[in-house]
Amino acid sequence: MFALAESDPELSKDDASLIEDRLRTALLKAQYARLKQQNCALLIVIAGIDGAGKGATVAMLNEWMDARHIRTLAFGPPAPDEHGRPWLWRYWQQLPAKGKTGIVFGSWYRPLLKEAARKKPRQKRILALSRVIRDFENTLAQNGVQVVKLWYHLSQRAQVQRTEKLLSDPDTAWRVKPEDLKVKKKFPRLRDAGALAITLTHETHAPWVVIPAADTQMREISTGQVVLAALRKRRIAPAQPLVQASEAIMAPPAPSLADLDYDAKLEDDEYDTLLPDWQGRLARLVRHEKFAQTPVVLVFEGQDAAGKGGTIRRITHALDPRQFRAIPISAPTKDELAHPYLWRFWRDLPIPGHISIFDRSWYGRVLVERVEKYASETEWQRAYDEINQFESQLLDSGTVVLKFWLAVSKEEQLKRFHEREASPFKSFKITPEDWRNRKQWDAYIKATNDMFQHTSTQACPWHMVSANDKRHARVAVLRHVVRALEDALGLD
Amino acid sequence: MFALAESDPELSKDDASLIEDRLRTALLKAQYARLKQQNCALLIVIAGIDGAGKGATVAMLNEWMDARHIRTLAFGPPAPDEHGRPWLWRYWQQLPAKGKTGIVFGSWYRPLLKEAARKKPRQKRILALSRVIRDFENTLAQNGVQVVKLWYHLSQRAQVQRTEKLLSDPDTAWRVKPEDLKVKKKFPRLRDAGALAITLTHETHAPWVVIPAADTQMREISTGQVVLAALRKRRIAPAQPLVQASEAIMAPPAPSLADLDYDAKLEDDEYDTLLPDWQGRLARLVRHEKFAQTPVVLVFEGQDAAGKGGTIRRITHALDPRQFRAIPISAPTKDELAHPYLWRFWRDLPIPGHISIFDRSWYGRVLVERVEKYASETEWQRAYDEINQFESQLLDSGTVVLKFWLAVSKEEQLKRFHEREASPFKSFKITPEDWRNRKQWDAYIKATNDMFQHTSTQACPWHMVSANDKRHARVAVLRHVVRALEDALGLD
Numbered sequence: 001m002f003a004l005a006e007s008d009p010e011l012s013k014d015d016a017s018l019i020e021d022r023l024r025t026a027l028l029k030a031q032y033a034r035l036k037q038q039n040c041a042l043l044i045v046i047a048g049i050d051g052a053g054k055g056a057t058v059a060m061l062n063e064w065m066d067a068r069h070i071r072t073l074a075f076g077p078p079a080p081d082e083h084g085r086p087w088l089w090r091y092w093q094q095l096p097a098k099g100k101t102g103i104v105f106g107s108w109y110r111p112l113l114k115e116a117a118r119k120k121p122r123q124k125r126i127l128a129l130s131r132v133i134r135d136f137e138n139t140l141a142q143n144g145v146q147v148v149k150l151w152y153h154l155s156q157r158a159q160v161q162r163t164e165k166l167l168s169d170p171d172t173a174w175r176v177k178p179e180d181l182k183v184k185k186k187f188p189r190l191r192d193a194g195a196l197a198i199t200l201t202h203e204t205h206a207p208w209v210v211i212p213a214a215d216t217q218m219r220e221i222s223t224g225q226v227v228l229a230a231l232r233k234r235r236i237a238p239a240q241p242l243v244q245a246s247e248a249i250m251a252p253p254a255p256s257l258a259d260l261d262y263d264a265k266l267e268d269d270e271y272d273t274l275l276p277d278w279q280g281r282l283a284r285l286v287r288h289e290k291f292a293q294t295p296v297v298l299v300f301e302g303q304d305a306a307g308k309g310g311t312i313r314r315i316t317h318a319l320d321p322r323q324f325r326a327i328p329i330s331a332p333t334k335d336e337l338a339h340p341y342l343w344r345f346w347r348d349l350p351i352p353g354h355i356s357i358f359d360r361s362w363y364g365r366v367l368v369e370r371v372e373k374y375a376s377e378t379e380w381q382r383a384y385d386e387i388n389q390f391e392s393q394l395l396d397s398g399t400v401v402l403k404f405w406l407a408v409s410k411e412e413q414l415k416r417f418h419e420r421e422a423s424p425f426k427s428f429k430i431t432p433e434d435w436r437n438r439k440q441w442d443a444y445i446k447a448t449n450d451m452f453q454h455t456s457t458q459a460c461p462w463h464m465v466s467a468n469d470k471r472h473a474r475v476a477v478l479r480h481v482v483r484a485l486e487d488a489l490g491l492d
Numbered sequence: 493m494f495a496l497a498e499s500d501p502e503l504s505k506d507d508a509s510l511i512e513d514r515l516r517t518a519l520l521k522a523q524y525a526r527l528k529q530q531n532c533a534l535l536i537v538i539a540g541i542d543g544a545g546k547g548a549t550v551a552m553l554n555e556w557m558d559a560r561h562i563r564t565l566a567f568g569p570p571a572p573d574e575h576g577r578p579w580l581w582r583y584w585q586q587l588p589a590k591g592k593t594g595i596v597f598g599s600w601y602r603p604l605l606k607e608a609a610r611k612k613p614r615q616k617r618i619l620a621l622s623r624v625i626r627d628f629e630n631t632l633a634q635n636g637v638q639v640v641k642l643w644y645h646l647s648q649r650a651q652v653q654r655t656e657k658l659l660s661d662p663d664t665a666w667r668v669k670p671e672d673l674k675v676k677k678k679f680p681r682l683r684d685a686g687a688l689a690i691t692l693t694h695e696t697h698a699p700w701v702v703i704p705a706a707d708t709q710m711r712e713i714s715t716g717q718v719v720l721a722a723l724r725k726r727r728i729a730p731a732q733p734l735v736q737a738s739e740a741i742m743a744p745p746a747p748s749l750a751d752l753d754y755d756a757k758l759e760d761d762e763y764d765t766l767l768p769d770w771q772g773r774l775a776r777l778v779r780h781e782k783f784a785q786t787p788v789v790l791v792f793e794g795q796d797a798a799g800k801g802g803t804i805r806r807i808t809h810a811l812d813p814r815q816f817r818a819i820p821i822s823a824p825t826k827d828e829l830a831h832p833y834l835w836r837f838w839r840d841l842p843i844p845g846h847i848s849i850f851d852r853s854w855y856g857r858v859l860v861e862r863v864e865k866y867a868s869e870t871e872w873q874r875a876y877d878e879i880n881q882f883e884s885q886l887l888d889s890g891t892v893v894l895k896f897w898l899a900v901s902k903e904e905q906l907k908r909f910h911e912r913e914a915s916p917f918k919s920f921k922i923t924p925e926d927w928r929n930r931k932q933w934d935a936y937i938k939a940t941n942d943m944f945q946h947t948s949t950q951a952c953p954w955h956m957v958s959a960n961d962k963r964h965a966r967v968a969v970l971r972h973v974v975r976a977l978e979d980a981l982g983l984d
Contacts, residue, residue: 024917032920058813063805066920068820074813079843080572105813171768174775174810276663283666313555318666321550321566321597328560335827351571425516428524428558 001195001210005153008214016217023224024064030231031065031101038099038338040144042230045107048152049190050183051159051176052213057152057223058103064224071096075106084295084352086393087111088136092346097338098144101231108133109149109197116193117186130200135389141205142382143340148230149201149208150223151194156187158214254452255405255464257445262409264476265469275314275471278478283318285482290489292353295399298481299361302406303444304434305416306467307474311406312357314474315481323353329360341365341383342390350399362387366451371443384454391460400488401460404477405448406467410441493687493702497645500706508709515716516556522723523557523593530591530830532636534722537599540644541682543651543672544705549644549715550595556716563588567598576787576844578885579603580628584838589830590636593723600625601641601689608685609678622692627881633697634874635832640722641693641700642715643686648679650706746944747897747956749937754901756968757961767806767963770970775810777974782981784845787891790973791853794898795936796926797908798959799966803898804849806966807973815845821852833857833875834882842891854879858943863935876946883952892980893952896969897940898959902933 034042044061046054058072073094082090088108096102112129115121137147154162163180166172183190198208209226213219266274285291298315300308316324327348336344342362350356365383369375375383394401408416417438420430437444456462463480467473485491526534536553538546550564565586574582580600588594604621607613629639646654655672658664675682690700701718705711758766777783790807792800808816819840828836834854842848857875861867867875886893900908909930912922929936948954955972959965977983 021917028917028920055813059805059809062818064917067801067818068822072813072818076814080575083572171772174772174779280663280666287666309559313551317551321547321564322568323566326554326559326564330560425513425520425556428520 002153005210005212006155008155008158009212009218010215011217011221013217016221019221027065027224027228030228034231035069035099040146041096041098042101043104043145043147044227045104045149047107047109051162051180052152052154053219054152058105060220061103070101070103073102073104084398085349086397088393089346092343095145095339095343112197113193116196117189133201137206139386145340147206150226151198151208151210152213153210154214160184254456255462256449256452257407260407260464260466262466262468264466264472266471266475271471274475278475278482279318281482282478285485286319286323294488295350295352296355297394297399297401298357299403300359301361301363303408303413304437305413306406306408307470308359308406310470311474311477312359315478324355324357326357326359329358363451367447370447371440387455388457395459402481402484403462405462405464406473407464408467412468494645494683497702497704498647500647500650501704501710502707503709503713505709508713511713519557519716519720522720526723527561527591532638533588533590534593535596535637535639536719537596537641539599539601542675543654544644544646545711546644550597552712553595562593562595565594565596576890577841578889580885581838584835587637587831587835604689605685608688609681625693629698631878637832639698642718643690643700643702644705645702646706652676746948747954748941749899752899752956752958754958754960756958756964758963758967763963766967770967770974771810773974774970777977778811778815786980787842787844788847789886789891789893790849791895792851793855795900795905796929797905798898798900799962800851800898802962803966803969804851807970816847816849818849818851821850855943859939862939863932879947880949887951894973894976895954897954897956898965899956900959904960
């Protein structure tokens with residue numbers, strides 16, 4: 001894999017300068033063409049052996065291209081605000097919009113490379129990390145973010161020479177980092193780690209290219225040519241079959257709306273006792289010291305007028321306003337449309353001790369976007385897996401995720417629509433769109449049951465709650481939240 | 493000030509329900525009218541004595557209005573990522589866009605109230621805090637963010653009764669916070685602190701209203717009425733004369749472009765020695781442990797083709813890509829236009845150990861926006877003070893701020909324009925806009941000199957650098973950055 005790169009090929013300055021001018025012009029042209037088309041973003045991952053000029057490459061790309069439309073995404077050790085978030089969170093935050101280019105330095109390969117370079121690498125962790133990376137890059141590729149990965153490489157001999165030359169001059173000695181000095185001893189291990197990572201994650205839609213890095217001209221021209229080819233390749237990769245699709249979806253049997261008992265109800269006096277009782281229990285829980293370590297995500301979906309807002313308010317009533325955010329999800333903005341559809345949800349994830357309450361959610365992809373045909377069948381079909389992966393990354397990071405479906409019968413919905421229309425301060429809640437959705441009632445039922453089928457996993461099941469009686473629904477949800485939190489905090 | 497509120501006035505449930513329906517309808521109507529007009533945002537500050545139902549008010553407003561267009565901005569103690577940032581940073585991050593409403597809980601009054609409630613309040617700090625608050629609210633009011641501040645109040649007797657009642661029932665006891673128990677003893681001090689804060693910060697464009705809070709109906713209806721009045725008041729406050737305008741602008745004598753020596757230059761061999769020398773010094777500096785405590789802001793302004801990009805790259809060459817961000821500033825996006833013009837710059841401030849390099853900056857307000865008349869004269873005149881306040885808050889938080897003006901002569905600019913046009917990979921840098929700007933040369937010179945006059949302060953002076961010779965400019969800027977950092981870190 002590294003035979004060519006380790007022969008340390010060279011390019012003379014004269015030859016390079018002949019190519020460079022044309023290459024830079026072509027790069028700029030390709031960059032502008034992309035900006036104009038805006039059909040996908042480009043992420044250039046910079047990785048490689050230490051001391052192979054990765055930093056210099058970032059500077060070069062910024063100089064050769066129009067730096068105003070490039071963003072360098074350089075990541076070091078996790079920042080304090082990343083604690084308790086899935087490890088891919090930082091990369092989701094910084095995804096470039098369609099048309100733009102991002103150069104990633106300190107990428108999502110770092111944990112995998114670190115593990116693979118250990119004296120005794122843990123195979124299980126290597127496989128798990130590379131699986132998450134492949135899922136991530138696949139989701140990106142399918143959602144308008146092209147990924148190209150460059151591995152900078154040189155021979156051990158060239159590496160040592162370079163370090164010695166830099167160290168010999170006080171003006172350049174600072175360029176040698178402590179890691180560079182250690183690399184000599186570790187060279188074979190680092191090389192094998194790179195080879196392993198490349199083998200496990202080289203995909204048509206996110207390919208690796210090895211760049212010979214010993215000679216500056218060779219490194220620069222090769223980089224420019226690879227980036228040019230990537231910029232010109234505008235077609236988005238075709239959908240990849242997902243190998244692990246069935247893995248997450250095992251027991252319990254998915255709920256179905258047909259099984260629901262719509263008659264469940266609570267009398268006034270029961271409600272007046274139970275509601276403050278569960279609210280008090282929730283209030284004490286979220287003030288418990290263990291809670292400060294736990295991020296919580298609550299997802300509310302359901303038919304229009306099922307009472308999601310009222311149920312959410314009964315929960316937030318028990319919370320300190322500083323520890324939750326209620327996030328109403330409506331049609332995506334222009335900026336959100338320029339990113340993968342999961343992007344906006346990644347931006348609203350809670351830190352430990354906080355609760356993000358989604359009033360509608362990422363499930364819109366397989367509900368309204370499916371029924372209204374905003375998403376193609378390929379897109380919403382694929383979304384089941386993307387959503388399962390997203391939630392599984394949340395769970396892995398220690399987040400508690402609870403998903404509720406509030407269900408009303410068709411008759412009850414009609415009654416509520418009429419009530420809302422009659423009330424001067426509730427009429428805003430009922431729009432022509434609600435009536436249009438109602439006409440599609442059966443299509444939504446089918447989409448909902450399919451969603452349960454594909455996304456009610458063992459680790460993150462759906463909770464279906466009858467909301468024909470609002471009091472029943474509120475207490476049922478509260479009770480569920482309390483019990484799940486007690487369970488998660490080990491307090492039951 | 494609190495006489496009425498401390499008489500604990502009541503409103504019967506019957507009277508309240510008569511008013512409530514009409515009030516809620518009117519609130520929704522006013523909210524939608526604002527959303528449609530989009531000419532200013534509304535910030536509702538919720539403050540008051542402990543145990544006066546502030547949390548319940550937030551819930552009520554979310555229920556009475558359309559919660560999808562309200563955002564509750566609840567702030568606790570500073571989060572880890574706020575360390576090293578000006579204390580107002582968190583509020584700038586969360587400003588609602590024009591048309592939207594934000595409810596602020598844990599507002600910028602907290603430090604002032606805390607100080608004023610001490611046994612021995614420090615007068616100097618109280619005055620300093622209230623000055624910063626008045627400047628902040630003035631900047632908001634002048635830039636499309638209306639502020640209304642509600643103080644929830646009740647008598648000491650009512651406060652004690654409320655706490656006792658809540659404590660007597662296990663379902664409500666959790667509502668009593670530890671602070672609420674202490675309030676009994678501290679009531680007079682907290683009340684006086686509130687009165688002082690209100691007196692110091694009550695302004696036509698950001699008024700305080702005291703809400704009687706002992707009785708739930710009275711509290712809810714009063715709140716609704718005040719918010720309604722605020723929503724209906726669509727006109728933005730007229731410009732306020734700024735009392736402290738001249739304070740920050742004292743010595744040193746402001747630079748003027750007429751004084752510049754455009755002949756300063758470096759020979760090739762001097763440059764080849766000096767550049768790596770200063771880059772090495774910078775590289776060692778930013779890797780020093782003291783640097784990890786320091787946020788740095790570098791501002792680059794100058795005529796078109798003065799070589800800002802090349803100078804910035806000579807600096808970043810010495811930096812680790814993970815510790816800086818180069819931020820090219822161009823025309824504001826739609827989202828940015830919906831916020832005060834300083835908002836986008838607040839979003840790009842560095843954390844300690846990081847450098848934000850602005851390629852053009854907030855000074856656009858008094859340069860291009862003035863010359864091209866994108867900003868009215870009132871707006872750009874006012875901007876000098878707003879900018880001085882912004883920079884002084886940065887300095888107060890420990891940020892090192894350096895401002896460079898790269899100057900080229902009119903002849904040199906023409907020469908560079910022609911060179912750029914002739915180069916296939918530099919021609920993208922020259923646009924019809926550059927030629928248009930060039931025709932306005934004299935207007936820009938005037939705007940620049942005025943800018944120096946008003947914003948070159950003792951604490952944050954402008955550094956004017958001749959850039960007719962690029963090598964001279966690069967080394968001069970590098971030297972300046974290094975010396976300023978050595979000075980700030982106490983390393984010279």
